[in-house]
Every structure is written in structure tokens, then in C-alpha cells.
Amino acid sequence: MKMMPEEMPLMRNRTFVLMFIAGIFAVVGFSMFLTTVSWFAVTEMDSAMAVGLVLMAATIPRLVMMVFGGVVADKYKKTTIMFITNLTQGVLLFVLYLFVANDNLTLTILLILAGLFGMLDAFFGPASTSLIPKIVAKKQLQRANAVFQGADQISFIIGPIIAGLMMETVSIAGSFLVATILVFFSAIFIFPPLIKEAAVGERISQSPLQDLKDGFHYVRSSNFLLIGLVVLITLNFFVFGALHVAIPLLVDTHGGSPLNLSFMEASLGVGMLLGSIILGAYTIKRRRGAMTLYGLLASLVLFIIFALVPSLTWLTIFIFFIGFSMVFVYIPFFTVAQENTDGHIMGRVMSIIFLAMNGFDPVSYGLVTGLVATGVSVQLVLFGLGVAGLLIWFIVFLRAKQFREV
Template sequence: MDAVVQEKQVIPILKNRNFLLLFIGSLFSAPGYYVYLIGAEWLMLSLNDNRFYFGMLFFAASIPRLLLLTMGGIVADRYNKRTVLFISDLSRALLIVILLVLLYLDAVSAWHLIGLAALFGIADAFSYPVINSLTPMVLEENQLQRGNSFIQMTMQISPIFGPALGGTLIAVLGFKGVFTVACVMLLAASVTVIFIRLKPEETPIVSSPWEDLKEGYRYARRNRLILSIVSMGFFINFFFTGPYTIGIPIIVKDIFQSSSISLAIVQTAMGVGALIGAIFLASKKLKKPGITMLTSLALLGCIYTSIGMSSYLYLTAVLVAMMAFLLQLINIPITTVLQETTEKRMLGRMMSLLMTVSTGLIPVSYIATSLLIAMGLSILTIIMVSGLVILFIALYNLKNKPLRTLGTS
């Protein structure tokens, strides 16, 4: 009898009201952010010919995100996750309103964009841990890989729909049009998530944030898998994030001599590949997630190196799509296994700690990439070398047992 009652309590993913609201909110939030991002990138490239400022756009967003991610995880564990996500989406919409006002006054400058990027980074620091810790709060453990894949689909529809819409709006309506649409989408996301209903926490909060922080670090130190993932991600993000994020727009504009539509094509290809990867993982349970992850990482390094040798826009777009597919085979298994093995009361802190430490070198990556470009080094050379380093990291970690046996019992 008890078994029958237990079975009835398991709600299918697509009939789970809370998950659907989270899913729909992500459908607005993530593409809205990418619509804003492509507008901000192209506006910066148009305002100033010094590509160092373009690199600073990403550096400014990454610093507050890095410094506040741990606090974001503590907030996610201590307060209502839905409310934190609502405030994050709403604040990003209001930041775009400020940019629109500056555009209408014809007063926007490169430094305004850098300042707004920093404020976006603050909002991101609180939204990232919440999304990753909210999913296991509304789903059963055996639904997590599929649920994470659905959420990742929204994240990957973003680089498809966002840049395509953003690039078209820039060409047709200009910057005011692209930022208006981004603002409306983020407002819609904030309204959607406010209707998520979570059960009250069973245990009242009695510890201080500082004690929560120390408990999180102690928990992480005892977990060999978390330490292995953080160590690997720490270096991979340095060699991947800066060169790719800064490099692709520069390659499109300076090397291919193309327009914002061409940038949208490449970034859309990123979304298409990632979406296919998310759909693949939503329909197939990986038998050996660790081996799949490390093999995908090695292939990622090879393809990343190839991008640095590409001379054609559409070939670059195809390589980017392949790389995005592999990124899903790396990221989703890691997130799913950590959600399955981490105590729910620690989820926010572990997700924020993972992101904080593993992305710790990203600001340095942005600065290093910008400085190398300013010194005259070709972005293509930077990407080729970075790809080879990523390949070496993957091969080296094949002997790392916690990573190799990831997801197997």
C-alpha cells in the first residue's frame, strides 16, 4: 500500500507545475540575456576601435560574478530560491532600461557598457547557484538528468534564438530595438518564476553566513569528486572562456570582415549544437558518464584548435556547433552527478563553490587575451594554442579515477 502511494507522488516532469514554470522562465530569461549580449558586444565594437575595451566588457562582468558567487550560494541555501531568481531577472531588466535611457539621450559610452556589465555580473552571481540548486528541489532524483537536459535546452535555445533575433533587430531596428526586446523578455521571466511554489524549509536557519561558508568548504574538501572537477575546470576555463568569448566576435568583424548577422550565424550555431546535445542527453542515459566526459573534452580541444585554422565563416560555424555539442556531454553529466550525490541543504553552496573556484581564472583569461591581442598576437594563434592545452588536460585526466568513474557506482 505504501509503495502504491509513493508511486503516485512521483509527478512526470512535463506535468510538474513548478518545473514547467522554471522551464518557461528559462525560455524567456536565457534568450533575453543573449539578445542583450549580442547588442552590447556589437555596440562596443561600433563605439571603439580599441579591442582592449571589448575584452574589458567581459572582464567587468566576470569579476563581481566571481567575488559574489559564494555569497550567492549561501543566499540560495538560506532564502527562498524562487524570490532570489525573481529579483535577479528583474534587476537585469532594469539595467537594460538604464542602457535604453542612455541610448535615447545619445550619451552611451564604452565605459557605460563596462559598468553595466559589472552590474550584470552581480545579478548573475545570485541566479547561477539558484537555477542549479532549484532543479533538484522540484524533481525526483531519477528525473535529474532529463530535467537538467530540459533546462539546458532553454540555455541552448538562447544562443540560437537570442543572437538570431538580436542580429536581425540590430540590422532592422538598431540598438534601441534589440535592447527593448531583451528588457521585455527578462521582465517576462521574472513574472513567470514568481509563481513557483516551494515547500517551507524543514529546519530553521540558526547558523551565521560565515558558519555556512565554512561548512561548505569543509564539505567540499571531503569530496574527492568535487575537488577533481574544480581542479580541472580551473584551468580549462582559463584557456577556453577568454579566447572564445573575446575571439569569435573579433574573428567575425576583423578577420572575416562581416556584419552582426554573421556574428549571429556563428553564435546561433553554438546554440544549435548545444541544443542537440541537450536533446540527446534528455533521451539517453549515459552508462559511463566519466569516460564520455573526458573523451568529449579531448575532442573539444581538437576542434577548438581547428577553429584557429579556419578561414571560412560557415566552416567556423560548423566547428562551433560540434564544439557546443561536446560541451553538453561534459557539463550535464557533471551537474547531474553532483546534484544526485550532494545533500540538498548544501546544493546552493556546492554549486556556487564549484563555479567560483572552477571559474576563478576567467577574469585573468579575459585580461590575458585582451593584452595578447593588444600586443599584436593573432586571436587565431591564441585559440590554436588554447585548444592544444585543453587536449593535453583531457588526456592527463584520463588517469584521474574520480573523473574517470564519474556517475558509476
Template sequence: MSATPALFRNRNFILLWLASIVGNFALAVAMLAETWFVVKTLGAKEQLGIVMIAGSVPRIALMAIGGVLADRMRRSRIILVSLGSRVLMLFALVGLLAIGRLDIWALTVFAFLYGALDAFFWPARDALIPAIVPERDLTRANSVMLTTNQVGLVFGPVLGGILLATLSYEVIFGLTGVMLALATACIGFINEPFVAKIRQHGSTMLSELKEGVQYAIKTPVLRALMLVYAAANLLFMGPLALGIPIIVTENLNGEPATLSYLQSAFAAGMVIGGILLTMYPPSKKRLLMITVIIALEGVLLAMLAHTHWVWIAVAIQALIGLGVAGNNVPMMSLIQQYSDKDKIGRVMSLNSMASMGLTPLSYAMVTGLLSLHLSMAWIMPIFGLTMAALMVVMTLQMAVIREVD
């Protein structure tokens, strides 16, 4: 009997997976409707950035606390509260719409609360997987979850666009609230194995967070992962996010459809990568695999800056998406495998902070270089090839990258 059917006979995993499918579609539709409401109905496109910042700041700032709570409490209970709170928020949006009081400031508050809930949701969900899935199935389980996330990212906006063309905002937010309620119900039926959380007398959240940081730094595999992803996100996220629209405008035909092709190709590459890793989960030299893939992504990023043919750009974007899946899934499995069960929530959140926390700095670096009139034709190769070189140096200098499975 193969391992894949065994994973899909795991009742707890199936419930978590179903909750992710329904929840991702619901949130993708809600986010698209909210963005469209700000831009078209409120006519406040200049203030859309305020809403986005309001959502991102608490997500990063509170992630470490979310990791501590994931090690203190039942992870399924944290997820339940997070999703249930979002259900209430969506129905509150419906109420404000009905009385004509939904303005940019109300949406900013909702974005802040949503980002804060995210900070508790993700460490808990990532820490729950190894609690309900046997170690031999971890890579497959992470691949399935990543693929599910990307399917929601690709098709959720399509569904949202159809709904926006046919239904009112009140109905759309109400439907997404019902969908999230179904996802919450799935989480409520998960039977998470109880693991007694042993804490020293007088321990505080701050002391437990400090313990998690010290543990991650002292564990060679975890330290290497944090360094690799901090460097990669600093050099990758800014050029990719800001560079694609500029490349479409300057090198390609400048049509909105071309930008959508490139974005869809990236998401499709991640979906394909997730499916391949589900079918053929790696078990050897996974840390080495991560650094090699990130180095190749750096080369592809450099090539993309000098591409003048749409379909070549689409192919490169698909390969980059494939690479992102190819390093994210093994990364999750390595953290879950090499972390002590009572510290996995903190390690997950710290790794996310090490990468996500540098993303705004990456944006700022690229923006600064653009303000100095350095073209994207230079910026993307400089960042991409520097990232590739850095991965090579790290691989040669850190034996754990070459040796660990």
C-alpha cells in the same frame, strides 16, 4: 509511461522553463541593443570593454556569496528578486534614454549591477532544479535548461537585429522589460518545497562559505569535478574565444559572415547536444564521459587551428559545441546528485568560480603568447593537446573518475 512526459507534467519545472525561455530571449535582445547603442549611437567602441569588465567582475567575485544565500533562503525567492530588479533596471534605461542621459558611465553602472544580480541568480537557479525535479529526471531537466539557454543565445540576437532595424531603443528596452516581468511572474507561481535550513548557532556567511569549500574538497566526486573544470577552462576558453576570429582572418576568407557561421555552428552544436541528452540521458560513468569528451575537444581545438576550408571549420565548431553540452549537462547532474541538499548552492557557486575565475587568466595567457609573436597555429594545438593529455592523466590517476556513475 516514459520519464520525459512526467518531467513536462511537473508544474514547477514548467514554470521555471517558461521563465528561462522568455528571460533568455529578453536578455539576449537587451544585451545586443545595449552593445549596438554603445558602438553606434555613443561611438564608444573603445570603451565597450569597460562595460564588459564591469559586468564580469562582480559576477565572479560575488558568486560564492550567492551560493551561500542559495543554501540559506528559498531559491525561487532569490530568482524572483534578481529578475524583478532587472525589470526595474530596464525601465530605468528607458527613462534615461527619454531624457537623453544614457551615457557610457550609466551603462557601466548598469552592467556592474547586472553582473552582481547574475552572481545570485545562477546558483539559486541551479540549486532550485533538484528541489523541484525528482532525481531520476535531473539529467533531462538540465538538458532542457541548457538547450533553452542556447536557443536564446542563437535566436535572441536575430530577434534583436530585427527589432533594432524597426524600433527605437526606448521601445526595445521597454519590450524586454515587459518580457522579463512575465518571466518574473512565472517564478512567482513556483511552489518550492520548504526545507528548513539548520544552521549552527553563531554561524556567519563566511563560516558557511568555509564549510562549503571544505565539503567540496573532501567529497571525491566534487573535488574531481572542480579540478577537471578548472584545468579545462584554463586551457580552453582563451584559445577558443580569441582564436576563432584570428583563424577566420588568417586561414579562411576573412569575411564577417564566416565568423558568424562558426559562432552559430558552436551554438547549434550545443542545442543538438542538449536535445540528444534530453532524449537519451546518461546514467553510467558520467565523470569518465566528461573527461573523455574534454580530451576530444582538445584534439578538435588543435585541428581547428590548421583548417583552411570553411565548412570543415564549421563542422569542427559544431562538434566542439556538441562536446560542451555533452560535458556540462552530466556535470550539473553529478553536482546535484552528490551534494547534500543544504550545501548544493555553495557547491554550484564554487564549481562556477573554479572555472569562470580562470577564464580571464586564460585570455591573458593567450594574449601574452600572441604579444611574443607566437602564432595561433601553435597556440591552439599547444593548449588543446595539453588539455587532452591532462584529462588522460587525471583519468588514470583519479580512481573516482573511472568508477563513479
């Protein structure tokens, strides 16, 4: 009997493989952008606050548009959305390269370009995540999510290393140029005629605002989704968001180089990659909610220890274990959400999940850099965030008995 596409092994599924390759190019380019722009802000602009402002500029417009990204993903072909997003981001990166190469980049221009880049990403995330359940069988969802998570982490390992080497041996402008080329390659692999995504199903004609309200109502009706959103907010505000802005500050505080920055960011990626490999090989079938909560607990405890570590070597080691733990929050939760969400509303639910994951990042960026700018040590700020996150975990754990059994 001929094997149906949705029953094929993942790496024989043509659509899945093309998305996989496109994702690697896109994330390597994006991680190079983040590493390079963070180092540029710290060294060329000589300001801890500049790092926070750039990250906030990339995040706030993204959040504003995120909720509508899910509405668009439910109305139009997801591959078309992803292609247009990647192509436009490549153009923005090339413009950024030209400004840096000609020594004309100001903080204002950087904030505008970062804002546009982040705004576009608001459409890519919900589209790509909601496409996965359309192209793989339901029983393959955890493995598919783990493969994509693993690809992301390989990319986040490779990207910072390439960026560090380019900045160390060529220039900051050279790093931006390589990132530009990689994002354009991603657009080629996600070109809609290559993917041949099925047509969007018929939907009730209603306003985008009503579509948005339907998405929020759907999430509010699910205890699992509500508890999961609190878990994601806690992880990303108290740990992941703080790490993004703290890593370059810690490297600068300890007198490190761009390569030290690359090694720390790569170590985080290696930890997440190892966790993804484990979850790709072993499918969790019971108590995935409990796994999500214990992953959050491990991340917070390790983050508190990370805040107390006095050297770049040990920071690089501990950030590996933080990355490993975080995967056990993301993948089990995303898999259950995809399995149990109706297809016609998948994009909106994914956009709300992405919003919860990233909605408080600007506050985290601003809080960390603001306190550091007033003279508080970055280590003390991180320690305080870790302890606060741990207190929230205890409250959630005590109230989430039903969530733990899913």
C-alpha cells in the same frame, strides 16, 4: 493511486514548467544583451580591448559575489531570489537602453552597468541549479538538466539571431529594448506565488563566513567534485571563455556583419542543443566521469582545429561541434553532483561549481584581448590556448582513474 508531483513527467510538473518558461525568456534576453554589447564595443567603441573590459566587468563582480550566492540560496527561498534578480536585471537593461537610445553611453557607464548585471547573476545561478533537485525525482535529474540545458541552448540560438536582426534592421538600442522586455517576462513566470516553493528547512544559525567554510570543506572532501572542478576550469578558461571574446573579434577580422556574429553564436547553441536532446533521451548510468573527460577532450581538439580555420563559414560549422561536445562535460558532471550532494548544502556546492566554471573567465578575456591588442592574431592566441588545455587534459586523465569510474 494518485501520482506524486515528484513522480510526474517533467512537462506535467507545474513548477518545473514555470521555471522552464522563465528560463527561456531570461536566457534569450541575456544572450541578446551579450551579443549586442559585444557588437557595440567592437563597432561603436572600435576597440578589441573594450570587448574584453566589458566582459571582465560583467564577470569579476559576479565571481566576487558567487560564493555568497550559494549561502543565500541555502537560507532563503530560491524562487524569491530568482524573481528579485530577474526584476532588477530588467531595470538595469532598461537603463542601458535609455543611454544607448540617447547616445549617452560611455565605456565607464557600460562597465558599471555590466558589473551590476553580472553581480546579480551570481545569485540566480546557484538558486536555480539547486532548486532542480527539490522539484524533480532523483531518477529524473539527468533528464531535467538536459531539458534546462536544451532550453538554454534554444534561447542562445534565438537570442543572437533576434539581436542581429534588430541591430541590422532597427538599431542597437532596439536590441537592448527587446532584451529588457524578455527579462521582465521571465520575472513574471518566476513570481514566487505562482511557484509555491516549499519552505526552507531549519538550519543551524551561524555566520555567512562559517556557512561558506562548510561549503568549501564539503567540496574538498569529495574526490569527484575536486576533479570535476579542474575539468570545468579547463573547459571554461581554455575553450568557452576564449570563444566568448574571440567570436566578435573573428567576425570583425573577416569583415563580417552582425548577422555573421549571430550565426556563429547560434551555431554554438545549436550544437549544445543537439547534445542536450541526446542526453535528455538517453540516461547515462555508468562511467559518467569518463564521459565528462572525453567530452573535454573532444572540445579541446575541435577548438584547436577551429583556431586554424580561415573562413567564417567553416568557423560557424566547427563551433557547432564544439558546442555539441561541451554538453557531454556539463550535464553528466552536474547530474552526479546533484545526486550526491546533501540538500542542506546544495546551494553552496552549486555556487562553488559555478565559481570554478567562471572564475578564470576574466583572465581568459583579458589574455585574449590583451594579446590581440599587442598585434598577435586572434587565431594564434586560440591555438595556443587549445594546446595548453590539451596538455592539462592528459595530466588530469592520468590522475583521475577513480573519477572515470563514477
